[in-house]
Amino acid sequence: MTSDSGSQGSAPRRIDSAGVVIALALAALAAVLVWDASQLQSNNPYGMGPHVMPVVIAVGLGILAIGNLVEALRGNLPARESADTKAVWLILGGLALLIAIIGLGGGFIPATTALFVATATAFGRRAILADLAIGFVMTTLIYVAFSRLLTLSLPAGPLERLF
Amino acid sequence: MDAFVALANGMAVAIQPMNMLYALIGVLLGTAVGVLPGIGPALTVALLLPVTYKLDPGGSLIMFAGIYYGGMYGGSTTAILINTPGESASMATALEGNKMAKAGRGGPALATAAIGSFVAGTIATIGLAFLAPWLVDFAVHFGPEDYFALMCVAFVTVSATFGSSPIRGLTSLFIGLTLGLVGIDKLTGQPRLAFGIPELLDGVEVTTLAVGLFAVGEALYVVSRRHHSEEKLEPVRGSLWMTKEDWQRSWKPWLRGTMFGFPIGALPAGGAEIPTFLSYSTEKRLSKHPEEFGKGAIEGVAGPEAANNASAAGTLVPLLTLGLPTSATAAMMLAGFQQYGLNPGPLLFAERPDLVWGLIASLFIANVMLLVLNLPLVGLWVKLLAIPQPWLYAGILVFATTGTIAAKPSVVELSMLAGFGVMGFLMRRFDFPIAPVVVGLILGPIAESQLRRAMSISLGDPMALLQSPMSATLLGIALIALVAPFVMQGLGRFKANED
Numbered sequence: 003m004t005s006d007s008g009s010q011g012s013a014p015r016r017i018d019s020a021g022v023v024i025a026l027a028l029a030a031l032a033a034v035l036v037w038d039a040s041q042l043q044s045n046n047p048y049g050m051g052p053h054v055m056p057v058v059i060a061v062g063l064g065i066l067a068i069g070n071l072v073e074a075l076r077g078n079l080p081a082r083e084s085a086d087t088k089a090v091w092l093i094l095g096g097l098a099l100l101i102a103i104i105g106l107g108g109g110f111i112p113a114t115t116a117l118f119v120a121t122a123t124a125f126g127r128r129a130i131l132a133d134l135a136i137g138f139v140m141t142t143l144i145y146v147a148f149s150r151l152l153t154l155s156l157p158a159g160p161l162e163r164l165f
Numbered sequence: 166m167d168a169f170v171a172l173a174n175g176m177a178v179a180i181q182p183m184n185m186l187y188a189l190i191g192v193l194l195g196t197a198v199g200v201l202p203g204i205g206p207a208l209t210v211a212l213l214l215p216v217t218y219k220l221d222p223g224g225s226l227i228m229f230a231g232i233y234y235g236g237m238y239g240g241s242t243t244a245i246l247i248n249t250p251g252e253s254a255s256m257a258t259a260l261e262g263n264k265m266a267k268a269g270r271g272g273p274a275l276a277t278a279a280i281g282s283f284v285a286g287t288i289a290t291i292g293l294a295f296l297a298p299w300l301v302d303f304a305v306h307f308g309p310e311d312y313f314a315l316m317c318v319a320f321v322t323v324s325a326t327f328g329s330s331p332i333r334g335l336t337s338l339f340i341g342l343t344l345g346l347v348g349i350d351k352l353t354g355q356p357r358l359a360f361g362i363p364e365l366l367d368g369v370e371v372t373t374l375a376v377g378l379f380a381v382g383e384a385l386y387v388v389s390r391r392h393h394s395e396e397k398l399e400p401v402r403g404s405l406w407m408t409k410e411d412w413q414r415s416w417k418p419w420l421r422g423t424m425f426g427f428p429i430g431a432l433p434a435g436g437a438e439i440p441t442f443l444s445y446s447t448e449k450r451l452s453k454h455p456e457e458f459g460k461g462a463i464e465g466v467a468g469p470e471a472a473n474n475a476s477a478a479g480t481l482v483p484l485l486t487l488g489l490p491t492s493a494t495a496a497m498m499l500a501g502f503q504q505y506g507l508n509p510g511p512l513l514f515a516e517r518p519d520l521v522w523g524l525i526a527s528l529f530i531a532n533v534m535l536l537v538l539n540l541p542l543v544g545l546w547v548k549l550l551a552i553p554q555p556w557l558y559a560g561i562l563v564f565a566t567t568g569t570i571a572a573k574p575s576v577v578e579l580s581m582l583a584g585f586g587v588m589g590f591l592m593r594r595f596d597f598p599i600a601p602v603v604v605g606l607i608l609g610p611i612a613e614s615q616l617r618r619a620m621s622i623s624l625g626d627p628m629a630l631l632q633s634p635m636s637a638t639l640l641g642i643a644l645i646a647l648v649a650p651f652v653m654q655g656l657g658r659f660k661a662n663e664d
Binding site: 020021024028034035038039042043050051052055059063066070080082083085087089090093094096098101105113114117118119121122125126127133136137140141148152153154155156157 | 219335342381567594613616620625
């Protein structure tokens, strides 16, 4: 995702390596589909077994992989602007932190506050303490609204049990 | 005559205070998300699905429809005041509307957009009310092979025919179809593409996919190019009211826009962009002031906005009568029906007329509410645009993950959300359309089950697909729609609609 942070697309008629990767990924997906379909038992004498649709879709993906490859080799992919990869990774880091906190039982409020701060920072804010406070208030309100008004339970950690 | 009676009964349902309240919440939310850049009606419905599954089905569906209509109104405000359309169907509006705002005529631009949306929405909803029973009578005779063929048409038109690249559109569709395979096969009970992960046995959750692609993907994309875009909010200057000349120049484009929007929306062709651009070019051709186009011609706002709203009503025709979604928002609404175990189609009209006609009737009410909300209160909505970008996107991501956490608080589900977010980012970066993925995930399993039903009736003879004249015709149309864009490579085509 980050291999093309230069303005590669501006030069037309060049092999687009990112496009080749996309084509390979599609071909790999098709192979996975065929392999998975081969694991299925088909004892359906009348009609169509569960393996038919995956194979049909795999064939389609295979053809599209070739189509995408041709486009990439011709350099026909749309031009792309340079990307701020650091900011993208910051948000992904926030998501990873959220998943970790939820997974470890840290609760909803700390998890979403972490994502809030990471995203705000990625968009150029440099006031982490203020954002922590804003995120905390906002996610606390969401937690209370969900548990009281909608009677939907969100994961509770030590903090949420206080409510 | 049936339509009148049914509509009157529907009106009785729609004016119940609770349903009016749902419609009001829907149009308020819809307008807000339409105004805000980065979130569209499809994402909003996706976010609300996990929250609403305990609520009354009729009320929630009325709310979802209000969001759809409201999103179309709100999008025009963003398009006119900051040249970056909130939703892609407002792109044509931005062309002239932003110029009008810069010239100090933002008020009349917003007014012609709102009144045009109201006129178009009302006419198109009448069209929906009269076309729907007729189509239902017709669809009653559909066999499974006909439904399968119809879905093939929708697959092709949504992904290939009208996109900027048929190959990329079809790639998106097939990724969606692949995701639709995941989970236990309903006929044989065997898991497909689950790789032994228990969470995958239930299949890919539509809301997880939509929220990942639309919210997380959009946030990643916007942050990746935050040094490229520059947004400038034009203040609303001058009177909000249209002059007599504005009215004279607006009413014909409204009606013509409706004539473009409704039929194209109602055909399983998907997308509001085609009719909006058709309307724009038509108005440019017919205008008595062609020299004003490009500098802020009111016709260029009135026509596309009407077309935009009319097509939103149009997409509800195949959705309600055939269960066929042709835009991302319609796909999310179908998921909303499915969440309550309801399947839109002829049967639903027979079994739950209160629900279907209540929904249709509430659209009239929603339109009136939107006109009131958008004309005098436009200043309030504009304030939403002043939310700083870091907090806006941080808030969007918090709400997006909250929906998933509330539905399934598992590490696997959240990882899938993040994964779909990365996928949405890459798809935006490489210009793959998003809507076909969502349509593929929702419609793929339905198409497969119709096909397998048809095959078991025919004892496995695939020729059955061609023996029904209906399905043979539809498959022929699908084939033509698939081949045509490759034949016409280079001819002007419009980008597929995302919402």
